[in-house]
Amino acid sequence: MPLDARLTFLGAARQVTGSCYLLQWNGKNVLLDCGMVQGGDQVTDLQKFRFQFRPKDIDAVVLSHAHIDHSGLLTLLVARGFQGKIFCSEGTAGLLPILLKDAFQLYSKDLEWQNKQRARQGKPAQEPLMSLKDVIAVTECLEPLPYQQDIDVLEGLTLRLHDAGHILGSAIVELWIKGHKAMRHLVFSGDLGNPATVLMHDPAQIDSADVVLMESTYGDRDHQCLDNTLEEFAAALDAAYKGGGNVFIPAFALGRSQEILYYLGLLYHQGRLQQRMVVLDSPMAIEITQIYDKLIKEFDHKDTQLFARYGAKDLKSFLPILHLTKDVEESMALNRINQGAIIIAGSGMCNGGRILHHFKHNLWNNVNHLIFVGFQAKGTLGRRLIDGETRVKILGQPIVVRAAIHTIGGFSAHAGQSQLLAWAQHIGGQPQFYLVHGEPQAQDALAAKMREIGIKTEIAQMAQQILL
CATH class of the missing domain: 3.40.50.10890 (Rossmann fold)
Incomplete structure (x- = not known):
């Protein structure tokens, strides 16, 4: 019997921010990242925002790193009912409380300013969608992990994190999804670092996979030396x-x-x-x-x-x-x-x-x-x-x-095109690649290069669901 596992792209598909992917199998639900879309009016955008799932149905979150476009909606996720564990690297666990508290304070200040404007216009005030208690609750959900150590996130799901070389604590996510008689090997690159970047190590190499989600921020060009x-x-x-x-x-x-x-x-x-x-x-x-x-x-x-x-x-x-x-x-x-x-x-x-x-x-x-x-x-x-x-x-x-x-x-702390190609080529097993976290021009260019060298590549689309 085949493994009934599927993945839905809920963010950073044909765009750079808002990283979020829903993994489902055997009645279980796990999020890879829970990031905020950046660039707009945060208060207005959050008022309109709706999760494409019930937060209380999410069993766990696996977080690639602490940047807000990968983690920024965790506070709202908890405020809306999530009570599971958030698995991340030790470095991310140290940094995340600082970033989420700062993001919440900015949200609160913007909400206060907008409510003053609404009062002058005779409009009712907007109620806050989350509180500082929710920020604290996120930190209490954190399960810090060292790199290169296997852990069973849930029954049938094994996780290993690798150094992505992007920022302190950034991780490549490696998952093994197991059914009764089948197993699938999923890799999520997170944000891959630029080897020329100071302080960070080079991104770890992955030896094999069945399916790979790979970032493509600079998929259309290399950085100058x-x-x-x-x-x-x-x-x-x-x-x-x-x-x-x-x-x-x-x-x-x-x-x-x-x-x-x-x-x-x-x-x-x-x-x-x-x-x-x-x-x-x-x-x-x-x-x-x-x-x-x-x-x-x-x-x-x-x-x-x-x-x-x-x-x-x-x-x-x-x-x-x-x-x-x-x-x-x-x-x-x-x-x-x-x-x-x-x-x-x-x-x-x-x-x-x-x-x-x-x-x-x-x-x-x-x-x-x-x-x-x-x-x-x-x-x-x-x-x-x-x-x-x-x-x-x-x-x-x-x-x-x-x-x-x-x-x-x-x-840039992101890998350039040649570095992305080299990282992808190292992965054995003829995996299917899905490009995420990139704008259309960058993704189209990278996908063409990958197909030229025989790598099976698709560009992820928003709300697209794939079978693993």
């Missing part, structure tokens, strides 16, 4: 210094902020950083950087050995001109600095956070420079800026865009 990327970054910083303005870098608090601090520290010790102040303007990024510093021995030795060469023991001491701004008042005071500062703030796609306040005060001034160092999803403010919009609305105010804008793709 790191040396060229660093030169481009240094040139943009130099141009900003000579122009007499400040530099603003939108960066995700987890992963990208720490990598940028590393590169700035490298330029500082090489005598190539003319700015005398670097500011990490994100309470969450500060907290995560402190976790990185505590776990520095877990990272790639070839990168961390530079710390000792320059008499540093962690990221904070590697960049002596680094300032940390936890308080709102300190953040606001940064907008009184006219020149010579590099300010790193979230959110990475400019759809919220302190970076919006800096844009409001600085985007209109042509002496300032804005440097994008990560992927900008379609619909986000960041994407609109790199696509050349000259007038944008920020915090309800129209702003003209005069600041110089730089896009530097080589810092």
Whole structure:
């Protein structure tokens, strides 16, 4: 009797954000990721959002990593009735409470602001969909696992996590689904790291599989080499210094902020950083950087050995001109600095956070420079800026865009096309691949390349259900 197992694509299908896949077999239901779609108005989007299943029917969640586009709906899942376990890596278990608490606080502030607007219009207030108790409940559901250790998630489902090399705790998910006389081997890549990325190890190789869900964020191109990327970054910083303005870098608090601090520290010790102040303007990024510093021995030795060469023991001491701004008042005071500062703030796609306040005060001034160092999803403010919009609305105010804008793709923590192909080719057993977590142009290009070299490849569609 064949194994009656099926998988439904509920997110990150023909788009980059909102990773979520429903695995069903023998009356059991397991989610792979439970991510939020980023780029819109969070409060409005959550009010309209409906799970395509009953949360209380989900027996367990397997989480690839802590980024909000993979984990951000876990709080709502719990608020709507989920009571199972959430299996993840040890690194993810340490980071997730920080990210979910921050996401909830942003949601609460946005809801409060919208309710004030509704009150002025004579409309009733919107009730919150979740609470801080739900955030805490998510953390109580976590089941941290080390890499390379098998565990039975449920009867008939064995899980093994591998280092994906994307961010701290990121995992490739390997599952064995067992029936009475059959077994299927499913692999979910999560987000595969770029081997050139500092601090992270290279993504683990998988030897065999029957079905593979593989990310495709950069499926249509390779990143330029790191040396060229660093030169481009240094040139943009130099141009900003000579122009007499400040530099603003939108960066995700987890992963990208720490990598940028590393590169700035490298330029500082090489005598190539003319700015005398670097500011990490994100309470969450500060907290995560402190976790990185505590776990520095877990990272790639070839990168961390530079710390000792320059008499540093962690990221904070590697960049002596680094300032940390936890308080709102300190953040606001940064907008009184006219020149010579590099300010790193979230959110990475400019759809919220302190970076919006800096844009409001600085985007209109042509002496300032804005440097994008990560992927900008379609619909986000960041994407609109790199696509050349000259007038944008920020915090309800129209702003003209005069600041110089730089896009530097080589810092990406995602694998490029050649690296994705090499990872896929290593997997034996002639598996069926489904491309997820990518925009159509990237997926179409990658699928064509994979088919050319004999890899069975389909592009996952939203709500598509496949038999395993």
